[in-house]
Amino acid sequence: MSGFRIAAAMIDVRSVTCPITWVKTRIALEKVGLGDLVVVLLREGEPLRNVPATAVEEGHKVISLQPLEDEGPGTWEVVLEKGAPPPALP
Amino acid sequence: MDLSDKSALVIGAGGLGGPALLTLAAGGVGRLVVIDDDRVESSNLNRQPLFTEADLGQPKAAAAAARLQALRPGLQVTALARRFDAAEAVELAASVDVLVDGSDNFPTKFLASDAALRAGKPLVHGGVLRTSLQVLSVVPGFSGCVRCLFEAPPPAGQVPSCAEAGIVGALAGFAGGLMGAEALRLLAGERGAYAGRMFVYEARTGRGRLVLVRRRAGCPACAGTQPLETSAPTASAAPPAGAPA
Amino acid sequence: MPVTILIPAPLRELAGGKAELVAAGATVGEVLAQVARAHPRLGARLLDESGQVRRYVGLFLGDEEVRELGGLGAAVRDGDRISLVPAIAGGATELDGERIARWARQLLVPGFGAGGQERLMASRVRVVGADGSATPAMLALVQAGVGTLWIDDPETVGPADLCGWLYAPEQVGQPRAAVAAATLARFSRFVAPLPYPAGGAPSATLVCAASSAQALAAAEVARRARIPHVVLELDGEAGQVISIPPGAPCFACSRFSASGGRPPVAGALALASLAAQELLRLVVEPEVKEGRRIDMVRGVPSVRQTQRLPGCVCAGETPPGD
Numbered sequence: 162m163s164g165f166r167i168a169a170a171m172i173d174v175r176s177v178t179c180p181i182t183w184v185k186t187r188i189a190l191e192k193v194g195l196g197d198l199v200v201v202l203l204r205e206g207e208p209l210r211n212v213p214a215t216a217v218e219e220g221h222k223v224i225s226l227q228p229l230e231d232e233g234p235g236t237w238e239v240v241l242e243k244g245a246p247p248p249a250l251p
Numbered sequence: 252m253d254l255s256d257k258s259a260l261v262i263g264a265g266g267l268g269g270p271a272l273l274t275l276a277a278g279g280v281g282r283l284v285v286i287d288d289d290r291v292e293s294s295n296l297n298r299q300p301l302f303t304e305a306d307l308g309q310p311k312a313a314a315a316a317a318r319l320q321a322l323r324p325g326l327q328v329t330a331l332a333r334r335f336d337a338a339e340a341v342e343l344a345a346s347v348d349v350l351v352d353g354s355d356n357f358p359t360k361f362l363a364s365d366a367a368l369r370a371g372k373p374l375v376h377g378g379v380l381r382t383s384l385q386v387l388s389v390v391p392g393f394s395g396c397v398r399c400l401f402e403a404p405p406p407a408g409q410v411p412s413c414a415e416a417g418i419v420g421a422l423a424g425f426a427g428g429l430m431g432a433e434a435l436r437l438l439a440g441e442r443g444a445y446a447g448r449m450f451v452y453e454a455r456t457g458r459g460r461l462v463l464v465r466r467r468a469g470c471p472a473c474a475g476t477q478p479l480e481t482s483a484p485t486a487s488a489a490p491p492a493g494a495p496a
Numbered sequence: 497m498p499v500t501i502l503i504p505a506p507l508r509e510l511a512g513g514k515a516e517l518v519a520a521g522a523t524v525g526e527v528l529a530q531v532a533r534a535h536p537r538l539g540a541r542l543l544d545e546s547g548q549v550r551r552y553v554g555l556f557l558g559d560e561e562v563r564e565l566g567g568l569g570a571a572v573r574d575g576d577r578i579s580l581v582p583a584i585a586g587g588a589t590e591l592d593g594e595r596i597a598r599w600a601r602q603l604l605v606p607g608f609g610a611g612g613q614e615r616l617m618a619s620r621v622r623v624v625g626a627d628g629s630a631t632p633a634m635l636a637l638v639q640a641g642v643g644t645l646w647i648d649d650p651e652t653v654g655p656a657d658l659c660g661w662l663y664a665p666e667q668v669g670q671p672r673a674a675v676a677a678a679t680l681a682r683f684s685r686f687v688a689p690l691p692y693p694a695g696g697a698p699s700a701t702l703v704c705a706a707s708s709a710q711a712l713a714a715a716e717v718a719r720r721a722r723i724p725h726v727v728l729e730l731d732g733e734a735g736q737v738i739s740i741p742p743g744a745p746c747f748a749c750s751r752f753s754a755s756g757g758r759p760p761v762a763g764a765l766a767l768a769s770l771a772a773q774e775l776l777r778l779v780v781e782p783e784v785k786e787g788r789r790i791d792m793v794r795g796v797p798s799v800r801q802t803q804r805l806p807g808c809v810c811a812g813e814t815p816p817g818d
Contacts, residue, residue, distance in 0.1 A: 177593070180416050181294075184600045188591065188610040246606075270632070270769065277659040278762035294600045296684065300635050300661055303682040321664050381605050417604030421636035421776055424769030428632065432733075432763025432795055444795030454773055455607070457790050457799035 168240060169197035174212075175204050175236060182208040183215050190221060190243050198224060201239045202232065209237050220244040252439045258282035259434055260347040262335050262363055264315035265289070266423035267377050267430060268353025269301040272315060274431025275351070276323050280438065283319065284347060286331040287311040298420030335359055337479035340366035349434050350374040353427060357401075358480065364389055364397035365472045365479055373437045375445075377430040381417045384426035387449035387464060388433055394447030398477065399467035422454050499527050499576045503538075510538040524570045591617075595686060599641055612780035613641060617686075619779050620644040622698035624714040626672045627651070628660030629730050629760045629768055630704035635661055636772035637702070638680045638687045642779075645680065647673040648692035648714075651706075659762055701725040702775050703747075704768065708757070715740070715747035719810060724778035727751070728771035730760035735767045737790045738802065739774040744787030746810035750802035752791065767792055 172189045174182040182203055189199050203212055205228070213223045216239075224240040232238075257280050261268045264287040275283060291299075291306045291314060306314040312330035319328050335343070335354065344350055344366040352363040352374060360376060367374035368391050376397050377386045389396045429450070437443050444450070445461075452459040471477035501517045511517060512535065519534075521527035532539020591599075591610055595617075602608055621642045623634055626649035637645055649672045657663045657672070662679045673691035680689040701718040703725060705711040711727055718725035722742040729736050729751065738750045770790065778784060787802035804811055 177597075180604065181597060181600050184596055184603045188596070188603070191610050270766070273632075273661050274762050274765065277765065293594075293597045297599050297602050297639050297641070298636075300632070300639070300683075304685050305682065322658070322661075324665060382607075416601055417606070417608070419602045419605055419608070419773065419776060420639040421633075421769050421773035424632050424636050425766050425773060428763070428766025428769050429795060432766055435763050436795075450796065452797065454777070457788050457797075459797050459799075461796065 167198070168200040169193040171200040171202075173202040174208065175202055175233070179207045179211050182212055186212055186216065186241070187219070190216070190219075190241065193243055195243055195245065197243050199241045199243065201241065202229070203237055203239060205235045205237055209239075213239050213241075216241050220246045254279045254435070254438050255281040257349075257438045258284070258347040259349045259351060259438070260284045260286065260343055261351045261353060262359065263287055263353035263355060264299075264301055264311045265295060265353060265355065266298045266418060266420065267379060267427040268351065269299045269315065270424045270427025271351045271353055271375075271377075271431035271434065272319060273300060273322075274428055275434060276319050276326055278431070278435040278438075280326075280435075282327040282329075282347075284329045284331065284343065285312050285315050285319075286333065286335050286343070287315065288332060288334040298418060298423045300420075300424060334481070335362065336481035337362060338481070340479055341369045344370035344372050344374075347372065349437050351430055351434050352376050353430070360397055361401075361472075362479060362481065365477050367391065368396055368472050368477075369475065369479075373443070373446075375430045375433045375437070377426050379418055379423045379426040382419075382422065382454040383452060384422060384429075384454075385449055385451045386426060386429050386433060386445050388437060388443045388446045390437070390443065390446045395464040395466045396470065396472050398472045399470045400449065400464050402467075425452075498574065499572050501527070501531055511535050522571060524572055527572055595641070598684075598686065602640065608780055615779055615782070616641050616776070617643050619700055620646065620696070620698045621775070621779075622646040622648055622692055622696065622701045623704065624648045624701060625704035625706055625710065626676045627654075627704070627706060628657035628663060629765055630702075630728070631657075631660030631662040631676070632765050632768040633702055633704060633728065633772040633775075634676060634680060634689075635683060636769055637775070638684050638689060640772075640776055641684070641686055643687070645677075645687060645689040646692040646696055646698060647676050647689060649673045649676070656759060659760075660765065697721070699723055700775060700779050702771060703727040704771070708751075711751075712748060719746050724775065724782075726771050726775040726778065728768055730764050730767060732758040733761045733764050734791070734793045735760065735764050736792070737767055737771045737774055738787065739778060739789075740787045740802070741778050741782075741784050744785065745802040745804040746808060749805040749808050749810060750787060750789050752789070763795070764792075770797070 170189045170193050174185050186201050221244045222242040224242050226239050229236045229238045259275050259280055261272050264285050289311050291302045291309050291311055301315045301318045310332040312332040316328040316330035319326055340362055350367050352360055354360055371391050374389045433443055433445055447464055448461040449464050450461055466473050498518050498520050503511045503515055519527045519530040521530055599613055619642050621637055626647050651672050653663045653667045653670055653672050653675055667675050677689040677691055700723050703711050703714045705714055715727055724741045727738045727747050788799055789802050790797045790799045
């Protein structure tokens with residue numbers, strides 16, 4: 162789609178550890194609308210391995226993923242687009 | 252039924268082990284052994300009934316023993332603040348009448364089952380994850396074991412997905428309570444409601460079912476030829492179902 | 497060149513309630529500057545004192561980061577659409593960092609989430625009957641983070657209550673409600689357990705009454721108040737848990753009346769945890785309309801949907817929203 166898309170929410174989970182990194186991300190995704198973007202600042206290592214992968218498992222899309230060294234060493238920025246949750250198991 | 256001369260080993264004093272310990276204590280068991288190498292963290296307090304705010308940062312085994320003794324002053328509790336490992340697993344199993352496995356990782360669950368078989372003692376296995384739980388008793392010589400059910404732990408090195416770690420305390424309490432109740436039955440000399448039949452319960456539908464667990468032909472643990480393996484000290488592979496407690 | 501700026505729900509109040517604004521400018525920067533002049537509070541969220549876009553405003557053109565395209569200097573064209581960013585780091589919800597850390601594990605359960613936790617935090621749960629067999633349920637509710645737990649029980653701690661998770665021998669003879677409240681408070685600094693205040697208006701009720709007559713009376717009060725309630729009845733090693741969302745068949749319709757009323761054995765207390773689970777489900781998921789009864793005999797539960805008995809006083813009621 163043409164035009165700018167600016168994220169509907171932005172969170173910084175660099176000061177917490179897994180699984181709180183994902184819990185906070187999930188809460189942020191809960192609060193925005195379908196198709197909205199959420200920007201997550203996180204640390205490399207476990208959060209970087211877990212958060213985008215878990216987001217995809219839960220039906221969201223990873224729009225971008227890049228290091229942001231000028232925000233601090235080991236900082237990464239992940240942009241997620243909220244998708245519909247996968248159907249619940251019976 | 253007087254169980255004051257009976258003893259139980261409970262692996263893990265958390266979401267499953269806690270309710271199981273409380274049930275065993277309430278049922279009049281004379282001696283409990285609690286083994287847990289962890290310390291109490293805030294995220295434990297959504298579901299681990301032995302620990303209060305004041306216990307944050309404390310070793311779980313000791314805090315569990317203190318709480319149990321406060322509720323039942325005559326109870327003998329041995330607190331082992333270490334990992335349940337292959338070096339002492341069989342010796343520990345042999346020292347009690349029943350094992351209850353409330354551990355939160357598959358390598359320990361396999362070790363517990365293997366050691367129980369070697370020592371000839373019954374074991375209650377359980378797991379809870381998100382909205383479902385499972386409970387199974389392994390009765391040596393009668394039923395299948397945890398390896399008959401799962402064959403092998405998932406390969407180490409799989410990073411667990413954060414989304415798998417969900418659990419509500421009430422459901423863990425139900426699962427651990429059922430495990431404790433089953434252990435009491437086994438101690439009383441009864442067959443056990445889940446001996447050879449794994450009980451699986453889904454909280455959303457309220458439906459439970461029993462899954463037959465037969466001895467698998469060639470199961471090395473049932474044959475007594477399975478070498479005992481300790482799990483790695485760091486958090487290990489994501490369980491396929493029902494492990495985190 | 498007019499450009500449409502889309503305002504997401506959390507920011508609309510700063511844009512005069514509008515979902516869309518139109519602005520003109522040759523670049524992203526000019527467009528945002530115009531928006532900031534027309535809506536200063538919104539502008540303050542987007543631009544810092546020097547007029548630069550705050551570092552934490554992510555800009556995208558389609559799926560591409562605008563940083564790559566020249567940032568504020570990126571050209572805009574007729575018909576371009578821009579959406580806007582609020583930062584929601586901490587403080588914007590009642591779920592602060594400490595609470596998230598405490599309830600992290602349940603926040604991850606499907607169907608739970610922040611919405612469910614907030615409903616729990618806002619709930620006032622009355623527990624009718626606080627004997628030993630109710631203790632696993634009370635503890636589960638406290639650990640789950642209900643806002644207030646009201647304990648309605650006039651009796652004192654007796655030797656039979658020592659089978660549970662809360663009462664110790666030296667408390668025999670003391671009032672159960674007060675002892676339970678004080679003990680439960682040690683398990684969570686986020687919950688206020690209190691003896692039930694006369695005239696209190698709970699938003700949910702858990703009935704663990706000692707007798708069927710008390711259970712029927714307490715359930716009827718909850719039914720008339722149209723609040724979700726769950727009734728636990730234990731009988732030796734068996735028991736039943738009946739969950740009743742507003743408008744569902746009432747307790748009198750649903751219960752299995754052949755209970756022997758024998759004192760519960762230690763192993764049956766698992767049902768108390770299940771009763772708490774059922775009540776939490778009704779609070780966290782208010783869209784659940786059907787009632788159900790779970791019977792457990794010898795460690796194996798079975799569930800059935802509850803049905804209204806013809807002629808019952810609850811006949812003719814419909815769930816809210818029907």
